[in-house]
Amino acid sequence: MAQIQLAVNYARNTNIRLVVKNTGHNGLGRSIGAGALSIWTHHLKDIRFIPDFKIDGYSGTAFKLGAGVQLFEVYEAAEKFGVTALGGVCTVGCFTVFHSLIVIANKIRQSGTQAVILQVAVMALSAPSTA
Secondary structure, three states: OHHHHHHHHHHHHHOOOEEEEOOOOOOOOOOOOOOOEEEEOOOOOOEEEEEEEEEOOEEEEEEEEEOOOOHHHHHHHHHHHOEEEOOOOOOOOOOOEEEEEEEEEEOHHHOOEEEEEEEEEEEEEEOOOOO
16 A cells, blocks of 8 residues: 555656556546556455454445455355355446545645545345255
């Protein structure tokens, strides 16, 4: 996380465009930029199963996921632990986020407050019966 904080601060202090990407694709071209400083989160692949996750409004099983984890990897982990994680149809992951560990980058290029999300926790539900 310290390296990402340094990159965010450097981009803010030198007024350089900051690009954050996972797999690198974006139909609008926001994952690339000439002269930009790029933070590539694709290799932040930590997947941790938490059997007793607690946060306001939810208590139960969850996964803590690195920013580079893709949806198919969450589904594989859920199968391994006998639970279900809800996602979307996108390949980079679409989750209901209960808690995030974030690094704040204030006012990069006058765009307001931005955040680089490094880790999220998602609810893991009991796997449905196939019988």
